Structure formats: structure tokens, C-alpha cells
Amino acid sequence: MRTAQQPATRHWRHALAPGGLPLAGHALLMGRKPLQFLASLPAYGDLVELRLGPRPVFLPCHPELVQQVLVNARIYDTGGPVKEKAKPILGNGLITSDWADHRRQRRLVQPAFQAARIATYAEVMERECEAESTAWTARRPIDVSHEMLALTARVTARALFSTDMAPHAVAEIQHCLPIVVEGAYRQAIDPTGLLAKLPLAANRRFDDALTRLNQLIDRMIDDYKAADDGDRGDVLSALFAAQDDETGGTMSDQEIHDQVMTLLLAGIETTASALTWAWFLLGRNPRAEAALHAEVDEVLGGRAPRYADVPRLAYTQRVFSEALRLFPPAWLFTRTTTEATELGGRRLPPASDVLISPYVLHRDPALFPDPESFDPDRWLPERAKDVARGAYLPFGGGSRKCIGDVFGMTEATLALAAIAGRWRMRPIPGTKIRPRPQMSLTAGPLRMIPEPR
Numbered sequence: 001m002r003t004a005q006q007p008a009t010r011h012w013r014h015a016l017a018p019g020g021l022p023l024a025g026h027a028l029l030m031g032r033k034p035l036q037f038l039a040s041l042p043a044y045g046d047l048v049e050l051r052l053g054p055r056p057v058f059l060p061c062h063p064e065l066v067q068q069v070l071v072n073a074r075i076y077d078t079g080g081p082v083k084e085k086a087k088p089i090l091g092n093g094l095i096t097s098d099w100a101d102h103r104r105q106r107r108l109v110q111p112a113f114q115a116a117r118i119a120t121y122a123e124v125m126e127r128e129c130e131a132e133s134t135a136w137t138a139r140r141p142i143d144v145s146h147e148m149l150a151l152t153a154r155v156t157a158r159a160l161f162s163t164d165m166a167p168h169a170v171a172e173i174q175h176c177l178p179i180v181v182e183g184a185y186r187q188a189i190d191p192t193g194l195l196a197k198l199p200l201a202a203n204r205r206f207d208d209a210l211t212r213l214n215q216l217i218d219r220m221i222d223d224y225k226a227a228d229d230g231d232r233g234d235v236l237s238a239l240f241a242a243q244d245d246e247t248g249g250t251m252s253d254q255e256i257h258d259q260v261m262t263l264l265l266a267g268i269e270t271t272a273s274a275l276t277w278a279w280f281l282l283g284r285n286p287r288a289e290a291a292l293h294a295e296v297d298e299v300l301g302g303r304a305p306r307y308a309d310v311p312r313l314a315y316t317q318r319v320f321s322e323a324l325r326l327f328p329p330a331w332l333f334t335r336t337t338t339e340a341t342e343l344g345g346r347r348l349p350p351a352s353d354v355l356i357s358p359y360v361l362h363r364d365p366a367l368f369p370d371p372e373s374f375d376p377d378r379w380l381p382e383r384a385k386d387v388a389r390g391a392y393l394p395f396g397g398g399s400r401k402c403i404g405d406v407f408g409m410t411e412a413t414l415a416l417a418a419i420a421g422r423w424r425m426r427p428i429p430g431t432k433i434r435p436r437p438q439m440s441l442t443a444g445p446l447r448m449i450p451e452p453r
């Protein structure tokens with residue numbers, strides 16, 4: 001494979017994004033309509049330069065260039081102002097660590113996400129999905145976003161901490177997480193860095209929610225250590241047991257704390273957003289909805305889904321994959337160059353910011369025919385093999401690829417199957433949904449009517 005250091009063998013098209021203003025550059029366009037603006041850029045080049053204030057920022061629009069960035073994690077490290085703002089919230093965990101330390105951390109956290117452990121977490125998923133699907137009242141409208149967030153918060157909290165304190169932890173996480181996610185996003189996009197310092201009610205709510213989450217994690221860690229009962233089958237036990245093959249080192253309490261906070265912030269809203277979009281898309285596509293119901297009825301025959309059913313719920317998985325294509329929760333993430341390098345024949349100075357946008361790739365008609373249409377069968381093996389390598393990146397790629405990808409896919413498949421087994425989710429006519437590109441690409445409140453099947 002070609003690396004970023006080798007000369008390009010093909011001619012890449014470079015462009016400056018249109019519509020920039022003196023001083024502000026493209027900051028206003030990015031602030032107002034980031035999805036439309038970014039999705040318009042592949043038409044101009046394979047590598048497009050934007051100005052966000054005085055800083056040049058690069059958006060690779062061709063999957064090959066995106067891959068070069070993702071696989072060269074040493075040169076294209078996570079960094080820049082966004083990461084600096086995330087550190088007081090996430091500490092030094094997988095998302096905020098720099099390249100060298102990330103490798104060590106990943107070796108230590110990876111065992112918590114091995115297949116055998118996912119099978120254990122799946123027991124929590126089965127129970128919680130069943131509980132969710134039996135909790136609704138026929139024909140009483142629900143806010144799907146709210147329900148999916150509550151479900152993924154319960155699943156993640158109970159997979160992390162399988163203790164008697166779990167119900168308390170769930171309530172605390174459900175209350176605090178949305179406030180922290182929203183506040184973290186406000187801080188991330190504040191170019192002045194001053195917003196967080198103002199005596200605003202929103203800042204006080206954020207500080208309070210963050211303190212409560214930190215205290216909760218500390219309590220869970222103290223409780224685990226005091227109980228001294230070995231492997232409980234949860235994520236926390238796996239983090240305590242982890243030993244680095246290369247150095248023999250383990251993680252300190254603070255490191256475990258930071259990994260737990262990272263998992264909570266990375267794993268709950270992402271999965272919930274994609275599930276919400278899946279219900280929204282199914283509500284507008286009766287043929288896909290009918291195919292989902294047919295599969296669930298055939299595989300489950302009226303019972304609740306189990307982990308062992310997941311491989312046979314192939315259409316259900318395709319529905320989720322297609323929702324992730326159209327509305328990738330991680331719609332934008334960034335890298336910063338640690339040294340001068342070359343991308344697509346363009347010289348990038350050290351400390352250049354590079355934007356990676358799965359949303360841009362997933363909506364590019366050159367990569368996905370008829371990109372706006374919801375077509376789960378584009379993920380049938382015989383069709384999926386034609387998708388260009390690196391064009392579909394809902395979980396990112398390279399050494400920082402989502403560590404929870406299988407966790408999230410399993411959870412979402414079980415949730416879709418459990419709910420579709422019982423309910424037809426009817427859209428409410430006239431409901432308008434606008435994607436909200438925030439920390440995740442969320443749908444905002446989405447009211448639908450569950451009708452018994």
C-alpha cells in the first residue's frame with residue numbers, strides 16, 4: 001500500500017473550497033450548514049482546502065487519501081484545539097491520548113472488547129432490549145430519540161458495571177451524559193475558548209453533571225476494589241485485569257477512570273443516534289420495514305432475540321449499516337499532522353488540521369450510486385464488494401478504529417429485532433426532522449407511534 005511519504009502515482013485534484021470570506025474564511029458556512037457545505041466539496045477536488053479563521057484545514061474527499069490519513073496514525077495524530085478542549089473532560093484515555101501512548105492504551109483496553117466478552121455483554125443487551133420492547137403502550141406516541149438513548153445508556157452502564165449499584169449508575173448516567181455531551185460540543189466549537197469560563201447557567205449545569213459523572217466512576221472503581229471478587233464479566237473487571245503483553249504494565253485507577261469516561265461518552269449517544277435514524281428511515285420505507293418484519297418473524301418466531309441469532313439477522317444488520325451510511329453518528333473527526341508531510345501530492349505543514357468526514361464519503365454519488373436513497377440491500381455481500389475500499393467509514397479506520405464497533409453492531413441488531421418483533425413504528429404525519437450535526441449526528445426529538453404487530 002502507498003504511504004503518505006511516497007510520491008503520488010496518480011494525479012490528484014486540489015482545490016480551495018469556494019465561498020470563503022476575508023478573515024472568517026469558511027467558518028460561517030461550516031457554522032451554519034456544515035453537512036450541506038462539506039457534502040458539496042468532493043465536486044471540487046480529491047483534497048479540498050478550507051479556511052476556518054486563519055488556519056488552513058484540509059478535507060480529503062477521496063477514500064484513498066482518507067485511508068492514507070487514517071493508517072498513518074503517527075503523522076496524522078489526534079490533536080489540535082478540539083482535543084485540548086476534550087482533555088479536561090475525558091482525561092487521558094483512548095480518544096485523547098497521543099500516538100505513542102495510544103498504542104499502549106489500546107493493547108490494555110482491547111481485551112475488554114474480545115468476542116468472548118461481547119458474548120457476556122450481550123446478555124445485558126438481550127435483557128435490556130426485551131425490557132425496552134415490552135415497556136411501551138400501544139398507540140401512545142413515544143420520542144424515539146429519548147427511548148434509544150435511555151436504552152443504550154442502560155446497556156452500556158450495565159456492561160461497564162455489573163454491580164448492585166448499576167440501577168443508580170444508570171439513572172445518574174442518563175441524567176448527566178446528555179448535559180456533558182452538549183457542553184463538550186459547545187466548548188469544542190467555541191473558537192474563543194472563553195465560553196466555558198463565563199458564569200452561565202449552562203456552564204454550571206455542565207460542571208455539575210461532569211462532577212457527578214466523575215464521582216460515579218470513582219465510586220464504581222472503589223466499589224470494585226473493595227469487593228475484591230475478581231472477574232464479574234463486565235468491562236470494569238477487564239480493565240482492572242488488563243496487563244500489557246509488551247511491558248507487563250497495568251492501568252492505574254486514574255487511567256481506568258479516564259477509559260470509563262471515554263467509553264461512556266463514545267458509546268452511548270453514537271449508537272442511540274444511529275438507532276433513531278434507523279427507525280426514522282424504516283418509517284419512510286415500507287418495503288424495507290416489511291422485509292425487516294419478515295426476517296425477524298422468520299428467525300425469532302415471536303420470541304425475544306438472543307445473541308446467537310445475530311448472524312441470522314442479516315437484513316436487520318443491513319438496515320443498521322445503511323442507517324450508519326446515511327447518518328453516520330461520527331460525521332466529522334479530525335487529525336493534526338505531527339510533521340511536514342505530503343497528501344495527494346500537496347505539501348502539508350506541521351500542525352495542519354485534517355478533517356475526516358464519513359458523511360461526505362457516504363453521500364458521494366461517485367462512491368455510492370443513488371446516495372440519498374435508503375437501500376439496505378446495497379450491503380448484500382454481492383453488492384457490498386463493489387464499494388470502494390475506505391468509502392464506508394462509520395467506525396473510522398486504522399489503529400484508532402472504533403473499539404466498540406462489534407459491541408455497537410450487536411447492541412443495535414438486538415434492539416432493532418426486539419422492537420420490530422413486537423411493534424410497527426408508525427411515523428406521525430408532518431413530522432419534520434433536521435439532522436443536527438453536533439458531537440454526534442443526532443435527529444433531535446422524533447415522535448413515532450408504536451402499533452402492536
Ligand code: HEM
Pocket residue numbers: 078094095106156262263266267268270271274324328329330333334393394395396397399400401402403404405407408409
Ligand atoms: C454505532 C455506534 C458507534 C459509532 C458510529 C462509532 C464511531 C466511532 C468512530 C468513527 C471512531 C473513530 C474516531 C477517530 O478516529 O477519531 C470511534 C472511536 C471510538 N469508539 Fe466508537 N462508535 C460507536 C459505538 C461505540 C461503542 C458502543 C463504544 C464503547 C462501548 C465505542 C467506543 C469508542 C472508543 C473508546 C473510541 C476511541 C478508540 C481509539 O481511539 O482507540 N464506540 N467510534
